[in-house]
Every structure is written in C-alpha cells, then in structure tokens.
Amino acid sequence: MKIETCYSPLTYPLFHNAEAIVVVIDVLRATSAMVTAIANGATSMIPVATVEEAKALQVSGCLAAAERNGEKLDGFDFGNSPISYLDQQIVNKTIAISTTNGTQAIAVASEAKQIVIGAFLNANAVIQYLKDQKRDVVFLCAGWKNKFNLEDTLFAGHVANELLKTDGFETECDSTIAAGVLYEHAAQDLFGFLDKSSHRNRLSHLNLEADIRFCLQLNLYDTVPVSNGDGVLVSHTSLAKV
C-alpha cells in the first residue's frame, strides 16, 4: 500500500487516488475539534465549506460551528476550539461545522474512497484503523490558507513512520519522507518545536495556548471519525469496513 502526503489542498488533485483513504489533518484546530466532539458523544458532524451552509443546518435543527481566521463567528454554537466540545450539550447531537482550513480540505477530498479525520488526540487509533483497512493512504494537510504548516505535517510524519514499520506499506513520496524526518526531530517536544513556527504569530493574539496544548496531547481518544459515504463524519465503530 502506497503512502503519499499532500501539503496543501491546492495541490490535492495531483494526489487524488480513487482507491485511497484520505486522512484530513488540521491539528490546530478543526480536526482536533472533530475528534473531541465525536469522542465525547456527538453522533455525527457535517463538515461544510461555507458559513451559509452551516447556518442553514443550524436553522434546520443541528448544532452549528463556524470559525474564520481563528475566531468563532457570531450566531454559532461553537468555533473550532476543541475544549469547547467538552460539553454535555453535544451528546447525541449532529454538529454542522465550517472552518478556515479544515473543512475546505475535506471538501477538496470529497471524491476519495473514504475520508478519515486525524489529530494527535486520536493518533494511535488512526494508525490502527489504517493498518486494518489495508489501502493506499493520502495524508491531506489542511495547512494555513493553502500554505504548508508544521503541525499538520508532523502528524502526517508520525502516522507515516508507524505505517512504514508495517509490512505492506511503502512510500516513494518525498513529502512523506520529509514529514517523517520532521516528526522524529520534533517528537520529544512538540509544543517547543511549534513555538518556533508561525503559529505564535498567526494565533497568539487569540490566547490559544490552552487549545494548542490540548491539541498536542497524543492518544487521548480511541475514536476515528470517518466519512459515511454521504459526506457526514461518524465514529468508525459505527461503520463496516470500506
């Protein structure tokens, strides 16, 4: 099984593989929020590209989350802070969500065999799920406004490194090799390493240190949100093998 890593949603068409599972990654913070919500009892999430779609779903009875440039938009129940999903009101609810980067990445991969939501919070669960599925894997890093970012790449590198220790997985993809090297470099202190990244500038004014530390926790949850074929994310335990 081939592993490839796409650093920008803008280049995803170069990586499209109809047989692959696409792991969408937006560590800070959309996919961390999705994992947290599903792990804490939300029935499903509906990722949508536009704020208008999220609003329409809210009107029809869903909870709704909308974030742009790091901030929760007025009139919505949530933004993309994963900590905000540690709330009993999400239990057994469907949540529509639209974010700056993460849900855009999900949208560009809509033709994939299956979309899987990855974050450090569910890293081992994603690794085990991919080993079980025995399919080609494309890591799709949401990045920041279509540019490369470090945290999504580090997660891709971590999962790729683990898969490459498993019989049957291989890569000839330079971006996967680079991601693996970067993860090895940063693994001992993810927060410290990212402290050097552009996040300090693009997110520091939002007072997000608590969120960042939350998102960088490894393996807090065992759930893997996966697309159910209708573009809706549900826990993998509620789905049969693809």
Next chain:
Amino acid sequence: MKIETCYSPLTYPLFHNAEAIVVVIDVLRATSAMVTAIANGATSMIPVATVEEAKALQVSGCLAAAERNGEKLDGFDFGNSPISYLDQQIVNKTIAISTTNGTQAIAVASEAKQIVIGAFLNANAVIQYLKDQKRDVVFLCAGWKNKFNLEDTLFAGHVANELLKTDGFETECDSTIAAGVLYEHAAQDLFGFLDKSSHRNRLSHLNLEADIRFCLQLNLYDTVPVSNGDGVLVSHTSLAKV
C-alpha cells in the same frame, strides 16, 4: 527582510511578492545545469517553458537544450545534464533551455523583481548575493511535476539557515523552518539522505549517479545567474544592483 519558501510552482501565486527576489531551485538538474553553463563561459541562457520555443531559438542561431522526464530530446544540443555543459562549444554562446520542472518554475515567477538561479554548486555565491541585495527572498522549489521534492527543499533550507544568521533577515514561514531542519538533518551526507528519496525511482533508470554527485557538490562555482529584466539569465557580475 522576509524569507518564504514555496514547495510547488502550483502554489507560487500565494507567495508572490513584487519586491522580492525569487530564487528558483531545480537541483536535479536544471538549475545546476544553468549555473554550470554560465560559470563555464556561456554568455546567457534563455529559459523557455515549451520545447517549441527552444526549437525556434535554435533555428535563429542559439544553442538549444530541451529535456522532458529526465531525457534530452532529439534534435537539441543539450539536455539538462550539468556535466554536458563542461564543453568548450558553449563559450560566448546563448543557450535556450526548456526542462520538465525548472523552466516552468522560472515562467511562473516571471513577475518577480528578479529571478536568481540557485543550486548547491553556487550556494555560497547565492547566499552572498542575497545578503548584498537586502531584499525579501522567496525560494521557489521547482519540485517534480508540481510535487514537493527533497533536494530543492534542502537547498532552500541551507540558504535560509545562512541568511537567518544575518541581521535583518527573518521568517514566520513554516515551510522555511521545515526546510532548515531538513537541511541540518541531511547536511553531513546529502547523497545518502537523497538515496532514500524518490529519485532512486524516478531517475535511476537514466543512470544519473554521476550527475547527482556532480549536482550535490557545494560551492564549485562563484557565479549567480540572474534575470536581466528581459527574462534572460546572465551572470550577476554583469548586472548592476537591482
């Protein structure tokens, strides 16, 4: 002065900065070939995106180089093997050149303040040139068919690391930080590190080990090919400060 690194010509519009010098990098092998040609006496090179343009310039009296997928095309004087430019016939000649990745990257950056041609062969000369110019820098990695590649990224990381030791240069760009980390990891054995990359697969059938070892030599030449305003590459020593 800001430093940014673009891993794919497809994403270059996100990095365009009218005041920046764009360093185009196609280590294996187009920019290594250009540096070798200018350093060994070619007066100028005319990078063109299409084979037809290269052929037309050949008909009008230039030498002409054309490469696609690693191979020299029939009817042209050169491909993109840098070693082939160690030939007295290039002295005082203008060479039109079209390659799979490198000249495409030059084409997408045509609106830049200036284009500079970078390769390990002229690394220190590029570093010194950029320090002297005191402008924002965008590293544009040609990559492989618009995908990230390791060797171009390593070169960007090397030059970025050196500039960042200099007062006035700074970066908030994750791809620049990542490139610098990768270069530090690989610097002691560039060939060995790249041996793990996709090059072994995409280029090994072409028997390019001699070319690869040539291209990975640091600082063999002092020349910096730069665009002269008409899209023609000449030695920086023949140009005034931009």
